[in-house]
Amino acid sequence: MEVKVHKKGIIVIPAEVRRRLDVKEGSVLELEVEGDKIILKRKTSLLDAFGIDEDMGGSAVKELEELRKEEIEKESSV
Template sequence: MKVKVHKKGIIVIPADVRRRLNISEGSYMELEVEGDKIILKRKMTLLDAYGIDKGMGDLALKELEKLRKEEVEKENNI
């Protein structure tokens, strides 16, 4: 895809790309430079990540609850 660089280094991300990646005014982007390449990534927010992998999140939460319960039991036995 070809884009033009305007004053102050401004480039316009085409509308279809913005829609596909859910980029809107005020969205934050991550910019990386690798050699002669510029890599622009949409920065994921906590709101974006919410529910992204609910199954793994539920497992992680159960594991954390189990570990915390074990810690409390150890503290009570001391």
């Protein structure tokens, strides 16, 4: 499959590929360079990995972040 590079380095990922990999507007992709190859990978979030709905998952992630902050503060005060 070929894609064209437009101004500012923009490329369009073909619709077939976006559907197959569930890439939507706002999706985050990881870019790797290996030799002369550019590799784009769909970055999987915790919400994607566990199929949690966005509202419930978002609050769970915030709670985990808060717990981790508290752990870090306790560790640094020792």
